[in-house]
Amino acid sequence: MFLQPNNNLYMLSQDNLQKVEAICRHYPERKAALLPALWIAQEQEGWISTDMMRYLGTLLGVSYAHVLGVVTFYTMFQDKPHGKYHIEICTNVSCLLRGSDSIVDTVRKCTGAKPGQTSADGKFTVSETECMGACSGAPMIAIGDEYYEHLTPQKLEEILKTLA
């Protein structure tokens, strides 16, 4: 492997590189570790840059084109930097029935950002997402890995205030 850690700003930290190497042993081919490696890279950097994609491609023995294809296929991989908090609002059927419109409105009122936008202060990126498997807690949002269920506009405002 000619790419060594620490000689490129965007490469994985020593710890994370070891994690990826350990995960490679779970599979008969290194290529299979691409999704876990992308998750690790995204956790480290907050997003996945072109340089990171090239680096991971070399690390796992796949082309940059393949990595780019994978990153853009899966909605959860971010190929652009986004706000400090990523607010994902479910607007699919179960949430729609229980008032996700008011949740979209409240998020917009509190952050100034519509789905697809980042707030002016760079703190919040807002997305409209498909069902996140929390239909009994509709309407709901996710911020990172955390789910906020059974929302009302009031409850949501308070949650967003604690983040602001």
Added chain:
Amino acid sequence: MEKYILPEIPGYHTLNVYEEHGGYSALKKALTMTPDQIIDELKKSNLRGRGGACFPTGLKWSFMPKGNTVTKYLAVNGDESEPGTFKDRRIFEFNPHQLIEGILIGCYAMGITAAYVYIRGEYGKWIHMLQKAVDDAYAKGYIGESILGSAFSTNIYLHRGAGAYICGEESALMNSVEGGRGLPRVKPPFPAQNGLWGKPTTINNVETMTNVPLILNKGWEWYSKIGAAKHPGPILVGISGHVNKPGVYEVPTGVLLTELIDTYAGGMLDGKKLKAVIPGGSSTMILRAEQIEGVSMDADSLKAAGSSVGTAGMIVMNEDTDLIRIIARISKFYYHESCGQCTPCREGTGWLFKLLKRFEAGDGRMEDIDLLMDVANNIEGNTICALGDAAAWPVQSMIKRFRDEFEKRVKPIETLAV
């Protein structure tokens, strides 16, 4: 009824409590049996997959080549991304060890040395919960080399998805585990001949695997007597929408849909009237309120009623629901999630969504109703995987059962002022 998939025992998700209540005894029993005996037990129990297709699990396992000479894999499908479905999440949270035990029994019965549990990317928290349980089971010697002193060794790995519904389709899931885009594969070859890395592979749903230890512990006769005769066992039903107590309820199959709404889910929200029910996740055909009378939550009853059991994710809608907006939203979902491989699905889902947006805005044309049907009919059955069908069925059933709703959104023809 006693709960078998989600028992109400505090701390059941921890290894200690699980063991105190007889956990991993089914694995110990399995290790004294031959693989064929286990598969036979499953076949007789009539366990059918809980991922939507209701395929008999024992039969699926029997398709795998016998013996240990060839590397084989197990993939466990925890991608649950179908709108209205949220059951597997409860298993990861409240009963992970029973899932692990089921996976181990499956691996033993099919001679498999590595199992991959594919979990949707949004479930970051629940992946950590399951990982904790897997780590504990490794530490106790239930997973790994020479399990419980036997000659049987296997590993269980978790694989996190990243927000693609299509990866719940078994062959797309395999491509995703292999580190690629989640594009479904053409069948045949079927996974039992050519699956992960070209090796024989079986794919089972998380809930299905969680049923397996029960059958070994209590015997096929006991299991086959629970609920509906042709589709027996406990089933997790997720109820969402306009009900007082939305949630996941464990019931025997064969429970009436009306009972699920009125008793389990606490009745309709604000006492409103029922208008429609999507019985098994957004891809299953919608039923009018009067069509659910006497229909029960099992494969045959729902099939006879003109729908399917799917993943048992019921979406309940009251009389005020704008069904055109609902079907437009469902179509947007399939448009977004189509992987783009097959033309009928890639183009058709876009057509459906755009036409339905027109109706939603009140700009529909009478001939568009037939056009919608035509597009849906041309997607159905003409694609590699079932996503095309899943996109077509809700539209077809909505037009068949609620045509009047579409007609109301047709734009009146303006008469030209002369």
